[in-house]
Each structure stands twice: as structure tokens, then as C-alpha cells.
Amino acid sequence: MEDTVFWKIVRKEIPAQVVYEDDETLAFLDIAPVTLGHTLVIPKKPFVNIFDIDQETLARVIETVRKVAPIVRDATGALGVHINSNHGEEAGQVVPHLHFHIIPRHVRDGFEFWPKIDCSEEEMDAVAEKIRAGISF
Numbered sequence: 001m002e003d004t005v006f007w008k009i010v011r012k013e014i015p016a017q018v019v020y021e022d023d024e025t026l027a028f029l030d031i032a033p034v035t036l037g038h039t040l041v042i043p044k045k046p047f048v049n050i051f052d053i054d055q056e057t058l059a060r061v062i063e064t065v066r067k068v069a070p071i072v073r074d075a076t077g078a079l080g081v082h083i084n085s086n087h088g089e090e091a092g093q094v095v096p097h098l099h100f101h102i103i104p105r106h107v108r109d110g111f112e113f114w115p116k117i118d119c120s121e122e123e124m125d126a127v128a129e130k131i132r133a134g135i136s137f
């Protein structure tokens with residue numbers, strides 16, 4: 001298990017602007033916010049990402065996101081929020097302790113992302129078929 005900054009925050013070894021805490025989850029301000037009020041929600045247990053977390057803990061984390069997101073929106077006067085989460089280094093996950101970003105959004109705040117790719121209907125069919133074939137639950 002990697003000793004990450006978030007694991008240190010859970011253990012209170014380094015400071016953080018904690019805005020909510022319960023027995024399983026923690027919400028605190030991102031140290032380098034995309035917009036003011038950018039909040040991170042984590043499980044207290046050091047799961048890396050979606051590929052190793054159990055269903056119950058993930059449900060608790062999502063429940064905290066659900067409860068905290070409208071409060072972050074209202075506290076920042078935002079019109080909406082991005083709920084974003086990166087899973088795996090190649091997907092942009094820098095801290096290997098599962099987290100959801102709650103990013104307040106305002107009109108013309110300059111935050112742009114998610115360019116679209118061009119792909120054919122055949123490619124869409126093929127990838128959908130591969131995903132369906134992998135599903136065994």
C-alpha cells in the first residue's frame with residue numbers, strides 16, 4: 001500500500017481544509033483548486049481506485065458526494081458542479097487513493113475539457129460488442 005498524501009490527511013499527519021467527515025469518508029478542499037471551493041471526497045480506507053474498492057465503501061463515498069455537492073455549489077454561488085474522478089495513472093490519477101472531485105462551475109470560468117474524437121459507426125459497434133461480451137454479472 002502506497003503512503004499517499006490523502007492517507008496522511010486521513011491520519012491527520014498533514015493539514016487539510018476538512019469540510020465534512022464521518023466514520024468512512026472525508027471531504028476536504030483541493031490544495032490546487034480548478035475553481036474556488038474545489039472539494040475532494042475520499043474513503044478513509046486507502047483504496048487506490050474503482051478497480052479495487054468494495055461496493056459498500058464506494059456507496060458511502062458516493063453518498064458523501066451526493067450530500068456535499070449541493071452545499072459546495074451553494075457556498076460558492078456556482079450554477080453547477082463537475083463530479084470527476086480519475087482511475088489509473090494514464091487516466092490522470094496522480095494520487096493513488098480513490099477520490100471524487102467536486103468542482104464548482106460558473107458561467108465563463110474558463111474551464112474547458114473533454115474534446116471529442118471522430119470514430120466510425122463500425123468502431124462504435126465493435127467496442128460496444130466487446131464491452132457487452134465482458135459483462136458476466
Ligand code: 5GP
Binds near residue numbers: 017
Ligand atoms: P487526481 O489528478 O489524482 O485526480 O487529483 C489529485 C488532486 O489532489 C489534485 O487536484 C491535487 O491538486 C490534489 N492534491 C495533491 N496533493 C494534495 C495535498 O497535499 N492536499 C490537498 N488538499 N490536495 C492535494
